[in-house]
Amino acid sequence: MLLKLAKLGEKGSLAVTNMTAKPVLNQAQFHTSVAQLRDLPYSRAEVAFAGRSNAGKSSAINLLTRKNRLAFTSKTPGRTQLINFFELSADTYLVDLPGYGYAKVPPAVKAKWENLLSRYLQEREALVGMVLIMDARHPLTPLDRQMLDWFIPTGKPVHILLSKADKLSNSEKTLTLRRVEQELAELDGVSVQLFSSLSRMGAEAAAALIEGWLKPEQAGVEVVEPLQEPVHKA
Ligand code: GDP
Numbered sequence: 001m002l003l004k005l006a007k008l009g010e011k012g013s014l015a016v017t018n019m020t021a022k023p024v025l026n027q028a029q030f031h032t033s034v035a036q037l038r039d040l041p042y043s044r045a046e047v048a049f050a051g052r053s054n055a056g057k058s059s060a061i062n063l064l065t066r067k068n069r070l071a072f073t074s075k076t077p078g079r080t081q082l083i084n085f086f087e088l089s090a091d092t093y094l095v096d097l098p099g100y101g102y103a104k105v106p107p108a109v110k111a112k113w114e115n116l117l118s119r120y121l122q123e124r125e126a127l128v129g130m131v132l133i134m135d136a137r138h139p140l141t142p143l144d145r146q147m148l149d150w151f152i153p154t155g156k157p158v159h160i161l162l163s164k165a166d167k168l169s170n171s172e173k174t175l176t177l178r179r180v181e182q183e184l185a186e187l188d189g190v191s192v193q194l195f196s197s198l199s200r201m202g203a204e205a206a207a208a209l210i211e212g213w214l215k216p217e218q219a220g221v222e223v224v225e226p227l228q229e230p231v232h233k234a
Helices: 057-065 070-075 107-123 142-154 170-183 203-214
Strands: 029-034 045-051 083-089 092-096 127-135 158-163 190-194
Touching: 029 070, 045 057, 045 107, 045 203, 057 070, 057 092, 057 127, 057 158, 057 203, 070 083, 107 127, 107 142, 127 142, 127 203, 142 158, 158 170, 158 203, 170 190, 190 203
Parallel strands: 045 092, 045 127, 127 158, 158 190
Antiparallel strands: 029 083, 083 092
């Protein structure tokens, strides 16, 4: 299998093929919360953010969208188990998936979460890539691996943010990045980088990569001119 691991350290950057495309992440606005797949909105392209609860997902979304409190909407009562959609531009979304890994979750809630997440990740056509947030001090938990197992067979890319990297020493950062890369070396389409919402480490590289995923040609959708109004004969 082809190894595609982007080595993104503190000073890392990715080649971005289209620097002229208008950024959309900074246009994010809350759109809707969804409890069931049949309620998903029409979407041309969307990027999903997933992660264990407390991994730093909301902070990462807020930093990448440059909206201080945006993702905390997803944490308001009644929304934590829902799929939260933030519109970036017309029919383009950032999707905040429910955090996982709460210590005491009743089996019924866990089953519902598994069904919702696995089907969303496997079946959602508009989904162009997943950003998986992992606390750099505790990467690749069993549920993180579960997310990868569900999503990787789709052939779409996964980008891992090793969050809270500011809490690691320089040597720990290097070791952690290397270890995670090694663990995922056999997987196709997975990239990984260090990230910190506090120090903004890796934010530019992550934003550029996500913007690249959302470009129309990346989403495999042709942009067509709007159809002309039908002519009504009297
Ligand atoms: P979520 O549950 O995954 O959405 O995580 P949050 O973004 O709410 O973050 C959980 C906790 O970790 C909060 O107390 C944050 O302030 C803290 N946190 C998030 N990102 C970072 C980071 O990059 N560095 C540090 N030191 N703390 C962070």
